[in-house]
Amino acid sequence: xxxxxxxxxxxxxxxxxxxxxxxxxxxxxxxxxxxxxxxxxxxxxxxxxxxxxxxxxxxxxxxxxxxxxxxxxxxxxxxxxxxxxxxxxxxxxxxxxxxxxxxxxxxxxxxxxxxxxxxxxxxxxxxxxxxxxxxxxxxxxxxxxxxxxxxxxxxxxxxxxxxxxxxxxxxxxxxxxxxxxxxxxxxxxxxxxxxxxxxxxxxxxxxxxxxxxxxxxxxxxxxxxxxxxxxxxxxxxxxxxxxxxxxxxxxxxxxxxxxxxxxxxxxxxxxxxxxxxxxxxxxxxxxxxxxxxxxxxxxxxxxxxxxxxxxxxxxxxxxxxxxxxxxxxxxxxxxxxxxxxxxxxxxxxxxxxxxxxxxxxxxxxxxxxxxxxxxxxxxxxxxxxxxxxxxxxxxxxxxxxxxxxxxxxxxxxxxxxxxxxxxxxxxxxxxxxxxxxxxxxxxxxxxxxxxxxxxxxxxxxxxxxxxxxxxxxxxxxxxxxxxxxxxxxxxxxxxxxxxxxxxxxxxxxxxxxxxxxxxxxxxxxxxxxxxxxxxxxxxxxxxxxxxxxxxxxxxxxxxxxxxxxxxxxxxxxxxxxxxxxxxxxxxxxxxxxxxxxxxxxxxxxxxxxxxxxxxxxxxxxxxxxxxxxxxxxxxxxxxxxxxxxxxxxxxxxxxxxxxxxxxxxxxxxxxxxxxxxxxxxxxxxxxxxxxxxxxxxxxxxxxxxxxxxxxxxxxxxxxxxxxxxxxxxxxxxxxxxxxxxxxxxx
Amino acid sequence: xxxxxxxxxxxxxxxxxxxxxxxxxxxxxxxxxxxxxxxxxxxxxxxxxxxxxxxxxxxxxxxxxxxxxxxxxxxxxxxxxxxxxxxxxxxxxxxxxxxxxxxxxxxxxxxxxxxxxxxxxxxxxxxxxxxxxxxxxxxxxxxxxxxxxxxxxx
Numbered sequence: 045x046x047x048x049x050x051x052x053x054x055x056x057x058x059x060x061x062x063x064x065x066x067x068x069x070x071x072x073x074x075x076x077x078x079x080x081x082x083x084x085x086x087x088x089x090x091x092x093x094x095x096x097x098x099x100x101x102x103x104x105x106x107x108x109x110x111x112x113x114x115x116x117x118x119x120x121x122x123x124x125x126x127x128x129x130x131x132x133x134x135x136x137x138x139x140x141x142x143x144x145x146x147x148x149x150x151x152x153x154x155x156x157x158x159x160x161x162x163x164x165x166x167x168x169x170x171x172x173x174x175x176x177x178x179x180x181x182x183x184x185x186x187x188x189x190x191x192x193x194x195x196x197x198x199x200x201x202x203x204x205x206x207x208x209x210x211x212x213x214x215x216x217x218x219x220x221x222x223x224x225x226x227x228x229x230x231x232x233x234x235x236x237x238x239x240x241x242x243x244x245x246x247x248x249x250x251x252x253x254x255x256x257x258x259x260x261x262x263x264x265x266x267x268x269x270x271x272x273x274x275x276x277x278x279x280x281x282x283x284x285x286x287x288x289x290x291x292x293x294x295x296x297x298x299x300x301x302x303x304x305x306x307x308x309x310x311x312x313x314x315x316x317x318x319x320x321x322x323x324x325x326x327x328x329x330x331x332x333x334x335x336x337x338x339x340x341x342x343x344x345x346x347x348x349x350x351x352x353x354x355x356x357x358x359x360x361x362x363x364x365x366x367x368x369x370x371x372x373x374x375x376x377x378x379x380x381x382x383x384x385x386x387x388x389x390x391x392x393x394x395x396x397x398x399x400x401x402x403x404x405x406x407x408x409x410x411x412x413x414x415x416x417x418x419x420x421x422x423x424x425x426x427x428x429x430x431x432x433x434x435x436x437x438x439x440x441x442x443x444x445x446x447x448x449x450x451x452x453x454x455x456x457x458x459x460x461x462x463x464x465x466x467x468x469x470x471x472x473x474x475x476x477x478x479x480x481x482x483x484x485x486x487x488x489x490x491x492x493x494x495x496x497x498x499x500x501x502x503x504x505x506x507x508x509x510x511x512x513x514x515x516x517x518x519x520x521x522x523x524x525x526x527x528x529x530x531x532x533x534x535x536x537x538x539x540x541x542x543x544x545x546x547x548x549x550x551x552x553x554x555x556x557x558x559x560x561x562x563x564x565x566x567x568x569x570x571x572x573x574x575x576x577x578x579x580x581x582x583x584x585x586x587x588x589x590x591x592x593x594x595x596x597x598x599x600x601x602x603x604x605x606x607x608x609x610x611x612x613x614x615x616x617x618x619x620x621x622x623x624x625x626x627x628x629x630x631x632x633x634x635x636x637x638x639x640x641x642x643x644x645x646x647x648x649x650x651x652x653x654x655x656x657x658x659x660x661x662x663x664x665x666x667x668x669x670x671x672x673x674x675x676x677x678x679x680x681x682x683x684x685x686x687x688x689x690x691x692x693x694x695x696x697x698x699x700x701x702x703x704x705x706x707x708x709x710x711x712x713x714x715x716x717x718x719x720x721x722x723x724x725x726x727x728x729x730x731x732x733x734x735x736x737x738x739x740x741x742x743x744x745x746x747x748x749x750x751x752x753x754x755x756x757x758x759x760x761x762x763x764x765x766x767x768x769x770x771x772x773x774x775x776x777x778x779x780x781x782x783x784x785x786x787x788x789x790x
Numbered sequence: 791x792x793x794x795x796x797x798x799x800x801x802x803x804x805x806x807x808x809x810x811x812x813x814x815x816x817x818x819x820x821x822x823x824x825x826x827x828x829x830x831x832x833x834x835x836x837x838x839x840x841x842x843x844x845x846x847x848x849x850x851x852x853x854x855x856x857x858x859x860x861x862x863x864x865x866x867x868x869x870x871x872x873x874x875x876x877x878x879x880x881x882x883x884x885x886x887x888x889x890x891x892x893x894x895x896x897x898x899x900x901x902x903x904x905x906x907x908x909x910x911x912x913x914x915x916x917x918x919x920x921x922x923x924x925x926x927x928x929x930x931x932x933x934x935x936x937x938x939x940x941x942x943x944x
Binding site for chain 2 (some may be wrong): 411698736
């Protein structure tokens with residue numbers, strides 16, 4: 045992938061041009077188009093922040109981070125659909141950090157409604173609030189929002205660009221714009237003459253963009269069909285550039301050690317041995333950690349590990365059981381939120397059978413395949429930072445502060461991400477790389493963390509506990525009263541991003557808990573926040589990642605208490621509440637030939653989680669093979685309303701499920717003496733080729749609103765597996781990871 | 791003392807301490823960044839390269855122990871001239887984040903060189919040292935079967 049920085053330097057000079065984009069928001073102050081970050085040079089025109097046409101061709105900008113979810117391809121397909129260019133004829137680049145690339149969908153996710161039941165009015169309100177994303181310049185890839193965010197805006201950018209180019213051609217030919225057509229990067233005159241966009245670009249830049257309507261989906265050529273991903277040839281030949289691969293001229297390599305007692309101080313260090321080691325150029329005091337700059341990453345890692353450091357204590361209880369006791373104590377205080385309170389849960393209906401259960405899940409690491417890293421070049425007046433990241437405007441703001449520079453003096457170069465899963469929405473790796481580079485001005489320095497440093501300095505998915513009480517009567521659930529307690533990643537992240545601590549009801553803590561699509565008359569779900577300083581963050585599907593397990597394991601327990609088949613029990617409750625969710629359950633029932641009974645040595649479990657606007661139902665089958673349990677098969681059905689690229693949706697569903705199953709089977713972060721005990725893939729492993737299930741995916745398109753794809757596959761995987769293990773063994777799984785309780789193939 | 795390595799058919803003079811792993815020679819000295827650092831302890835397979843055709847974890851082979859010709863993902867094929875196995879990866883749209891795929895492809899290439907028509911169990915055995923956090927395993931399996939079929943036709 046060409047570097048946006050290089051192209052900016054090569055072709056863009058200071059100048060101005062007609063700017064469009066975000067036209068749907070044009071009427072209000074907060075929705076005024078943000079400044080176009082692309083400054084075209086002579087002979088070029090930036091039609092919108094998402095499209096650039098110059099003499100060399102058409103470049104589309106995908107300002108969401110490509111971390112494997114295919115956003116670069118689908119996002120550009122949205123533009124190309126209206127612009128009439130072919131994906132193999134254009135260049136696609138990550139956009140620079142810029143306010144114009146705000147995420148309009150992310151803020152809408154914060155509204156206190158259940159999601160699946162939003163009326164059109166609320167839906168519009170959600171979109172209107174999305175403009176806050178612009179005021180806050182939230183250029184964030186996360187929350188499974190990319191397609192929701194880009195769906196209207198990108199097509200509009202493409203359509204506006206197309207009509208502006210047609211107008212330029214109409215002016216040149218002195219005919220009406222309506223007489224012209226467009227095809228494969230050119231305007232076609234009535235006599236068949238092709239005028240390439242590249243020839244019209246300069247004139248188009250002087251034209252006020254005409255208003256235009258979007259094409260009807262029945263006319264789509266690209267959307268709704270699988271498109272070859274633009275990033276895959278590079279990723280299959282070792283030529284795709286990740287953060288760890290950037291090699292600016294004169295680069296040196298560093299590695300870092302921060303206090304493993306997370307957030308604790310550094311009392312002092314002795315680097316006398318490290319300073320004499322081969323390749324070492326400089327030892328850097330980072331205040332709460334140390335770094336070594338060397339001629340080679342491995343030599344830097346060896347040297348930084350040879351530094352004798354006196355670490356201060358962690359600001360939290362140092363042992364796992366003490367942390368869990370603190371989380372449990374949060375139940376004693378008033379809840380932070382009660383976002384669902386239907387009927388009266390305090391009275392158990394006459395004749396109903398009551399049941400209770402407590403569930404526990406551990407802290408989890410993201411463990412992206414590419415360890416944290418960033419490359420920085422600091423000159424005193426300017427800072428360049430190269431890294432894979434999910435939030436370029438936030439990281440730009442943060443590192444500008446670190447380097448004491450104006451934001452405009454900082455250029456963020458976003459590369460491919462070797463896995464994100466929420467970890468690369470944090471800012472720490474950029475901040476550390478900046479501090480290291482400031483110790484050697486004028487030299488680009490790549491700071492790479494060892495795997496152990498990465499595993500032990502994460503912003504973890506918080507451990508969580510749920511206490512559930514329910515009642516069943518006449519084969520139905522009549523009452524669910526649930527409480528969940530955990531740390532709040534949202535409160536912590538707001539504090540990290542803005543410097544102010546977040547407060548108020550935290551919807552993310554209870555997502556997947558309060559908003560599940562079941563018609564249960566007495567239904568109350570509360571969230572309790574444990575105030576602990578263990579760093580916690582956004583882990584693929586966030587609150588849903590624990591709440592899906594809690595809610596759907598309890599649904600299974602209720603089904604059994606009611607003497608019902610667990611799939612039919614759910615289906616009945618979902619049918620009247622949310623048809624797309626019921627449709628997903630019906631689909632996995634058919635796909636798996638679910639009969640409610642299984643052969644000896646085979647177990648099946650089902651789960652449904654509605655998250656990020658998308659219901660996902662899953663059936664998982666486990667097989668006992670001479671005492672070892674294999675996860676043999678999985679069936680997934682999802683409904684995000686419109687699958688803009690079905691092949692990418694399928695990949696995200698399977699990937700999301702495997703990410704969840706990996707955690708359910710064997711992932712756990714524990715603390716001893718204030719330090720994370722796990723360090724590498726031998727003690728924090730995931731599913732692999734031999735123990736990943738054979739999987740079938742069905743994509744439904746009945747949902748009224750566009751839902752996400754990257755995360756919704758994760759939450760139902762864990763309860764579906766636990767429920768399958770119950771079906772096989774008769775033992776209920778109430779604590780993760782499951783390999784502590786069951787002899788699973790690992 | 792300078793060591794000479796033959797990498798992708800080209801001789802490279804390398805001046806680094808003997809114990810620097812081949813992975814870091816390739817990435818930081820020779821500039822071949824297609825081979826990835828994932829774990830440093832042979833637990834993930836992201837750094838897999840071939841030495842005399844054998845798949846090895848380059849994070850565990852010291853510079854002084856490199857016993858033969860080295861092939862990396864860049865030596866297998868290029869975007870304009872992909873190896874059959876790489877084309878199968880593209881045809882099956884395997885990669886998500888893509889970070890582990892160089893190692894997956896090098897491991898699969900070594901498997902097919904040794905076993906031209908692997909079964910699912912052969913694939914399980916050969917590939918389980920290669921971790922993928924995105925969960926692309928089903929498409930990797932399909933791509934290996936497809937590449938095996940295409941190589942048989944040749």
